Amino acid sequence: MKGIQMHPSRKSILVTGCLLLALSMSACTTVSEAAPKNSGADTSAAAPSITEIKVNQKARDLLPESIRSAGVLRVASDPTYAPFEYFDTDNKTIIGWDVDFSDAVAAALGLKAEHVAGTFDTILPGLASGKYDMALSAYSITPEREKIVDFVQYINGGSGVAVMAGNPQNITMDPTSMCGKKIAGQKGSIQSMELIPSFSKECTASGKAAIEVQNFPAQTEANLALTSGRVDGVVADSTSLAYQSKLAGNKFELAKGKDYDPAPAGLALAKDSGLKDAVTEATRDVLDSSFYRGISSKWGLPDSVLVTSDVLDKK
Template sequence: MPVRSTARRSLLVTVGALAAVGLTAAGCGSDSLSGGSGSGSSTTSAPAPTGSADPALTAMLPQSVQDSGVLRVGTNAEYAPNEFLEGTTIKGMDIDVMNAVAAKLGVEVEYSNASFDSLLTGVTGNRYDAAISSFTITPERLEQVNMVQYYNAGTQWVVAKGNPEGIDPDNACGQTVSVQTGTTQSDDDLPARQEACTSAGEPEIQVLSFDSQEDATAAVVQGRAKAMLADSPVAAYAVEQTGDQLELAGDVYDSAPYGIVVPKAETDAAQAISTALAEIAEDGSYEAALTPWGGENGAVTEFPVNPAVS
């Protein structure tokens, strides 16, 4: 997929947004936050289920994590169904996957909700032991950190129900399209499409960029944009949660892997997470984390550290 260059993909679900966009949050697996949803720092921990730890994996974690029994994980909870806030509760597919991994590692998870752009520097600066936030694995990111593949996602377009404007994702020149700022769709996909439009003598796509996917979704619901682009699981979830107001357009394309982010020096910890993912795939916990969120189509069978990507 257009590899998420400096970004992720996002849908923030808050109480106010539920009314504005017509979304209703659903699913299982959550952790209450004691901090806010902005630059957030403090959270409550998610206890690992009793009796499921693999001591060999625990021993591969940094000594500070072994001593505290807590894995500090950064996320940007604005990307339903992958990670989002419902009131003061953080939940989502990625959160359920990370909690299942932590159970195998024998630690609790302490989540910090922060801006997406701050997460990589939070990991490299030792603010977090890891980060999970729908990060596409890219060569640029692999220069800074280790990334452990755990999922595969593509890009999909969303339009108003019935596609009254006749939007064709392959010929959207001159159309108004909404997108979350900093995503692959914003930074790679749409610029390439705009260049193709101008090269063909057609008008550019008019891009409405928003800090949150919630606002990008609302722009289509309210008619300010004719279409939007988002990661495939996010697009599908937005359609589901807005009832009969939106529908998917075209096929999923440019699939690419998501990765859990670990500091570059912590190769043993990255391998421990990879092995933990393989173990939860074997015992069914991985499937159980994906299915409630409709994420099973992006499941992977291998969980490599730093897979080759282009």
């Protein structure tokens, strides 16, 4: 969201398999339901042109020969998480910020990106087995994930809370405002597995009712539960929630307050793929280009989440 050629003991295979399962369960998206059937990209300004991304020969020379000769990068995403990745009106073409970004990385490498849809629980194992070359699906970079895959950072992001328009339940970014309420997250996401449960513990620790946590297979399903009145709030990536609100006709909005746990996010690569050095150099070019800010404006990403190529020099 590659191949890991392992020749370990049976015990280490089991451990690695468990790590892969844990990592995939922490992914941000699932493909069980398509995103809204209309594009919410900002078309009022001139679209950024991929032609401004030139081949970085240094990066291309670092590619494994098999990739360089194939001329293609197989890029996996879970297309239910607008504006990062979702299906266009034909329900076949994957569009979004991650798509544009990976197209630019591929162009800097002198390659073409081939976009493949996957479910959140199969993308990382697929990356490890060599089914894909790269995965972009709004991944937060976590220590657990870094144990099994390599990341190249391209953005920062945090979590927000979506509430019905007008906020009738008076929910804020203060977790105790959610005590006793029905709060949804996407099944397997960091929000559903870590954030919302931690909020509920704050509630009970302060003598208030626990949050009634409700998890849904797809982000779109969680949003639908909110707009239909089945839940009181949804916790997810704030940038994605803001964009999806527009696609839903502003039926819901973000609760006021600063994002929870802003953290780096990036594209994922299998550790033994031989791609990290090449992709890092290509990503450096993209982050330093006007194309990066152009696609961010196109897809409604705020300046506050954007990064510079300096992040690639940090260990």
